Amino acid sequence: MPYHKKHFQLFTYKFLFICCCLGLLSGCFQKKDNYITKIAITGLQDSVEVVRDTWGINHIYAKNQEDLFFTQGYCAARDRLFQFEMWRRQATGTVAEILGPQELKRDIGTRLFMFRGDIKKELNHYHPDGEAIIKAYVAGVNTYITETERNPNLLPKEFKLLGIKPGKWRPEIVISRHQGLLGNIGDELNIAKAVALLGPKKVGDLSDFHPGTPNINLDRAINKDLLFDNILELYDAFRKPLTFLPQDIINKSLRNNQTLSLNDLSAPAPAIPRQDRRGIGSNNWVVKGTRTASGYTMLANDPHRSLAIPSLRYWAHLVAPNWNVIGGGEPEIPGISIGHNEYAAWGLTVFETDAEDLYVYDTHPENTLLYRYKNQWDTMKVIQNTIAVKGQKPVIVDLKYTRHGPVVYEDTIHHKAYALRCGWMEIGGSPYLASLRMDQAITWKAFREACAYSHIPGENMVWADVDGNIGWQAVGIAPIRPNWSGLVPVPGDGRYEWNGYLPIKEKPNVYNPAQGFKVTANNNQLPPTYPHRNAVGYTWSPPYRAMRIEEVLKENTKLTMEDMMALQTDYLSIPARTLVPLLKNITFEDAYLRLAREKLLEWDYKLYANSVAAGIYVAWENQLSDSINALFVPNRAREYITISETKIIDWLTHPGSRAEFGRNPVQARNQLLRECLEKAVAHLTQKLGDNVSSWEYGQENYKHVLIRHLLSGAVNEELRKEFNAGPLPRGGYGYTVNSTGSRENQVSGATFRLIVDTEDWDKALGTNSPGQSGNPESVYYKNLFDSWADNEYFPVFYSRDKIDSAADYTWQLVPKQ
Numbered sequence: 001m002p003y004h005k006k007h008f009q010l011f012t013y014k015f016l017f018i019c020c021c022l023g024l025l026s027g028c029f030q031k032k033d034n035y036i037t038k039i040a041i042t043g044l045q046d047s048v049e050v051v052r053d054t055w056g057i058n059h060i061y062a063k064n065q066e067d068l069f070f071t072q073g074y075c076a077a078r079d080r081l082f083q084f085e086m087w088r089r090q091a092t093g094t095v096a097e098i099l100g101p102q103e104l105k106r107d108i109g110t111r112l113f114m115f116r117g118d119i120k121k122e123l124n125h126y127h128p129d130g131e132a133i134i135k136a137y138v139a140g141v142n143t144y145i146t147e148t149e150r151n152p153n154l155l156p157k158e159f160k161l162l163g164i165k166p167g168k169w170r171p172e173i174v175i176s177r178h179q180g181l182l183g184n185i186g187d188e189l190n191i192a193k194a195v196a197l198l199g200p201k202k203v204g205d206l207s208d209f210h211p212g213t214p215n216i217n218l219d220r221a222i223n224k225d226l227l228f229d230n231i232l233e234l235y236d237a238f239r240k241p242l243t244f245l246p247q248d249i250i251n252k253s254l255r256n257n258q259t260l261s262l263n264d265l266s267a268p269a270p271a272i273p274r275q276d277r278r279g280i281g282s283n284n285w286v287v288k289g290t291r292t293a294s295g296y297t298m299l300a301n302d303p304h305r306s307l308a309i310p311s312l313r314y315w316a317h318l319v320a321p322n323w324n325v326i327g328g329g330e331p332e333i334p335g336i337s338i339g340h341n342e343y344a345a346w347g348l349t350v351f352e353t354d355a356e357d358l359y360v361y362d363t364h365p366e367n368t369l370l371y372r373y374k375n376q377w378d379t380m381k382v383i384q385n386t387i388a389v390k391g392q393k394p395v396i397v398d399l400k401y402t403r404h405g406p407v408v409y410e411d412t413i414h415h416k417a418y419a420l421r422c423g424w425m426e427i428g429g430s431p432y433l434a435s436l437r438m439d440q441a442i443t444w445k446a447f448r449e450a451c452a453y454s455h456i457p458g459e460n461m462v463w464a465d466v467d468g469n470i471g472w473q474a475v476g477i478a479p480i481r482p483n484w485s486g487l488v489p490v491p492g493d494g495r496y497e498w499n500g501y502l503p504i505k506e507k508p509n510v511y512n513p514a515q516g517f518k519v520t521a522n523n524n525q526l527p528p529t530y531p532h533r534n535a536v537g538y539t540w541s542p543p544y545r546a547m548r549i550e551e552v553l554k555e556n557t558k559l560t561m562e563d564m565m566a567l568q569t570d571y572l573s574i575p576a577r578t579l580v581p582l583l584k585n586i587t588f589e590d591a592y593l594r595l596a597r598e599k600l601l602e603w604d605y606k607l608y609a610n611s612v613a614a615g616i617y618v619a620w621e622n623q624l625s626d627s628i629n630a631l632f633v634p635n636r637a638r639e640y641i642t643i644s645e646t647k648i649i650d651w652l653t654h655p656g657s658r659a660e661f662g663r664n665p666v667q668a669r670n671q672l673l674r675e676c677l678e679k680a681v682a683h684l685t686q687k688l689g690d691n692v693s694s695w696e697y698g699q700e701n702y703k704h705v706l707i708r709h710l711l712s713g714a715v716n717e718e719l720r721k722e723f724n725a726g727p728l729p730r731g732g733y734g735y736t737v738n739s740t741g742s743r744e745n746q747v748s749g750a751t752f753r754l755i756v757d758t759e760d761w762d763k764a765l766g767t768n769s770p771g772q773s774g775n776p777e778s779v780y781y782k783n784l785f786d787s788w789a790d791n792e793y794f795p796v797f798y799s800r801d802k803i804d805s806a807a808d809y810t811w812q813l814v815p816k817q
Contacts, residue, residue: 035809040816043070043143050075050811051803055794056772056780059317059326059803065129066136068320069334071813073140076314076331080774081148082158083310084141085166086242086710087332091176093238097388098164099248104395107387109238110178112399112406116383117427122175125428125453127436134171137334141169156775158711161719163250174333177424178238180431181457183356184486185420187539189232190640191216192488196224197637206633208644209538211528214485221491222360223414231358231409231418241306244714254716281522281541282349282750283568283737285549286462286470288516293558296759297464300564301338301347302750304739309707309725310774310781313338313752315766317798318439325439326798328752328768329432337435338754340764340798343442344465345756349520353458353476354537355423359404359492363415371402371417374494380407380417404492419492423477423501428455444471444511451475452504458536460520466758472518473509474525478502478535485534502535517553521546521737542645544574544735561763564755569791570737576605576617578649579624583677586670595692596681607736609698609729615688616695618703618733619680622742624648627676631660645735698729705730705746705789707770725770725782728789738791751788754796761798 048071049061058075062068077084089095093110096103115122123131145166148154152165159165194203200216209216218224246255284301292298305312314331318324327339338347364370370377381401386394400407404421411417423429437450444463451461451473458476463469479486479498490496508525510518522541526533552567553559580600588594596616603613628648633641651658652673655665662668684695688702697703709723732740732749740746751769769788773780784794797803804810 035807036812037809038812038814041074041143041813042146042816043139044813044815046815048813050813051807052809052811053797053803053806054808055315055784055806056768057315057317057326057796058772060319062318062320065320065323066132068318068323069133069136070140070143072316072318072334073137074144074813075140076316077141077144079772079778079780080310080314080331081144081166082156082710083774084169084332085159085164087176087179088167088169088173090178090238090242091173093385093387094167095242097390098162099242099244100390101392104387104389105234105237106240107238108397108399109234109236109408111385111387111397112234112408113177113238113422113425115172115175115177115425115429117425119172119175122427122430123171126430126433130433130436131171133334133436134174138169138171138174145169157777161249161251161254161711161715162244175430175433177429177431177456179330180424180429181350182239182424183422184352184354184537184539185235185356185358186232188356188358188487188489189227192218192222192227194637194640195488196227197640198634203637203641206641206643206647208540208647209487210524210540211526211530212533212538214487214533214538216485216487218488219491219496221493222489223416226411226414226416227489229409229411234408235420242710244711246714249711249714254719256714256716256720281545281739283519283521283545283549283739284347284349284460284462285517285519285553286347286464286472287553287559288470288512289468291516291553291557291559292757293560294757294759296466296757297468297470298559298561298564298758299340299345299347299462299464299756300568300754301349301462302568302753303338303348304748304750306748307705307707307746307751307769309709309723309770311751311768311770313768315752315768315772315796317803322440326764326796327754328766329435333430333432335433335436336439337432338752339439340756340758340761341439341442342466342761344444344447344463345754345758346438346441346447346461346463347754348459348461350522351458351460351474351476351520351525352522352537352540353474353478354486354535354539355456355458355477355479357404357421357479357481357486357496357498358489359402359419359421359496360489361402361417361419361492363410363412363417365415368410368412368415368417369400372493373403378403402492418489421479421498423479424456426455426477428453429477431456444469447471448473448504448509460522460525462518462520464756464758469512470518471509471511472520472525473504474507474536475504476507478507478532480532481534485538487538502532506532507536515554517550519546519549519553521549542735544645545737545739547574548572548737561755561757561765565765565791565793567737568750568753568755571607571614571732573605573607573617573733573736575621575645575649575735576603576607578653579621580605580617582652582670582673586674588674588677590678592681592685592690592692593677596677599692607697607731607733609696609703609731611697611731612693612695614697614731615684615702616680618697619684620677623676623679623683624652624673627672627679628652631672632658698731700727700729701744703730703733703740703744703746704728705740707785709776722776725785726789728786730789753793755793762795762802764796764798765793766796767793 051059093107282303313328317326327336329337361371383399402419409418434454441447455477463471523546524540599613607614655669704727706726732738734742741748753767770782770785
């Protein structure tokens with residue numbers, strides 16, 4: 001029973017009608033005893049109720065805090081056990097144990113970047129009772145794993161296919177940083193390579209740094225030629241998605257026997273292309289009651305990440321003394337990172353804070369453990385680890401650290417070493433765990449105080465409360481760089497040191513803004529004169545999603561939940577609205593091109609799944625991007641620089657600003673527009689045929705969504721169909737509010753969404769594709785996929801009466817005697 005703007009009231013009316021017809025209106029909100037199952041659980045102090053609603057959300061009612069988080073861990077592990085096991089192996093550096101030597105570098109990288117500080121301080125950073133909460137959560141996870149040991153039939157089929165069993169958890173696994181949005185180190189090295197090839201002035205001209213002009217000069221001590229080594233191999237290895245091969249499946253008859261491409265083998269998807277990364281971000285906004293139909297504040301949030309099955313996010317409702325919070329987060333982490341309690345709602349998007357720096361050292365010619373620091377030789381710390389590797393003997397590795405951080409690469413020929421300093425390796429660097437403090441905030445002041453404990457990732461936290469207040473606070477650990485921008489590597493000789501971290505009071509924020517709303521969409525939120533740009537950074541997502549959200553919110557002072565749903569799923573392209581009118585004065589002789597131009601000029605700029613004009617436009621925009629990059633970026637640097645959509649549009653609308661367009665820039669620009677449309681039409685004709693009506697956007701051969709399971713490329717066709725979700729049609733692309741990325745198969749975007757009207761928490765709406773469960777045999781595995789692909793929502797009930805009315809079943813968990 002999903003919610004969509006056209007079904008918004010229909011669900012309620014149908015529901016009440018059915019209850020009346022059955023004569024059950026007075027009883028349909030009462031718990032039904034025959035749906036209660038009593039389960040004895042080892043580890044509980046008291047009884048706990050778990051009500052599972054029809055959309056798969058577990059509503060947990062506990063009598064104490066420890067049982068609450070124990071049960072959250074137990075339920076999450078029960079739903080996502082294979083996901084939990086893959087998280088555990090990635091967090092502990094034990095992937096090679098099941099997948100062999102090809103994963104050895106991943107495990108080395110993981111162990112190199114493990115948190116190695118005071119674990120007690122780390123756990124208690126996230127909440128005053130952090131250690132107790134996280135240990136209770138881990139105990140719940142382990143209790144379910146113990147149940148699978150007693151009854152192997154409980155194991156999802158992925159374990160049987162791979163011939164493995166889940167391992168027990170420790171608190172150190174929960175606080176792992178391996179899956180976080182960590183920083184910009186890949187961009188930093190690419191900028192340095194581009195500077196080495198083209199010089200800082202040219203790179204600055206082609207790049208979209210703002211606000212201000214950062215210093216990207218390379219220090220003279222940096223050997224430019226050596227930057228092109230595979231310096232970040234270990235860092236990249238522990239961050240990449242897992243890939244399973246047919247030989248990993250123990251039953252040969254269940255293996256994939258076809259030759260598949262890397263795209264087919266990788267899951268959830270291949271690495272996001274560089275040109276997509278700044279467009280995959282998230283949206284959130286909060287609105288004052290003066291601009292809503294209810295007169296109460298409203299919040300909307302849709303965080304965007306890589307699409308996966310099971311999804312990255314997991315809904316839960318946690319109720320106990322001092323706790324009543326509902327929303328979503330990563331299933332392997334206790335608490336709720338996006339959601340609401342009875343006082344307020346909050347949401348997040350990425351605030352692109354630069355918390356990583358690459359240091360380059362001179363090492364001693366006769367002893368590689370010595371590196372030059374302040375004209376003296378300092379000694380690297382060495383930690384020896386043994387890594388189990390499937391099919392061969394264990395491998396002993398030396399993990400090396402300088403005073404700045406893990407050594408990721410050594411060049412013994414040129415006597416160089418490279419280490420990475422990471423803000424996220426400090427206490428408090430586990431992603432989203434500080435949400436535990438936010439979950440109990442009852443005022444804006446308390447919420448801001450909680451935000452101070454959130455170090456990674458850098459986030460735009462927004463707030464809307466029942467007292468009519470809205471707010472925005474930028475959070476995240478931000479190292480103060482007194483003498484460099486952080487955009488290129490620097491020598492590790494002591495001349496470039498962090499001067500502590502920016503306190504939260506120095507980070508941008510706003511409370512009850514005069515315009516009555518606040519919008520963030522990973523776009524630049526810094527004022528032009530912001531004094532701490534070297535601490536925060538200079539790279540942001542293009543502004544188009546934020547621009548579209550703001551223009552819609554400005555137009556309406558009676559915003560409803562329907563309006564919020566329509567805006568979260570909006571497909572209007574501001575780049576299209578800017579570029580298409582440039583075709584008005586361009587003529588074509590070819591009939592196909594004239595028809596294509598006519599369809600674009602008659603179009604409403606919305607990338608709907610059945611739109612021919614949208615199909616033509618996206619092909620044209622892609623050609624424009626390719627052509628602009630070919631025209632402006634020298635060939636030798638194209639691997640390291642991709643011109644932003646913002647610059648492309650600016651240069652096309654103001655061609656006189658670029659010498660590359662020659663003496664008659666408008667004519668040259670028009671010729672480029674013409675040629676790119678010709679290439680787009682030729683591409684569509686070759687791909688989809690010469691019937692223009694077959695060029696519709698949103699089809700399996702053009703724009704769709706197919707979410708691949710981790711084992712998708714390894715198993716036979718029958719299992720692939722069971723494991724995967726899709727394909728289904730999709731609209732939009734990377735620059736629409738409903739961001740679906742720039743690939744033909746959507747591999748990033750918002751699967752989890754939340755919309756809240758603080759007038760009535762039971763009005764809240766959500767999505768979570770493809771489902772709450774990670775077990776392919778569960779009814780909650782893909783039950784939310786079709787409705788999500790159709791941009792529909794489900795109700796997120798908060799009151800007990802409403803929850804019971806939508807219950808599929810209820811567990812009564814009791815302590816095992």
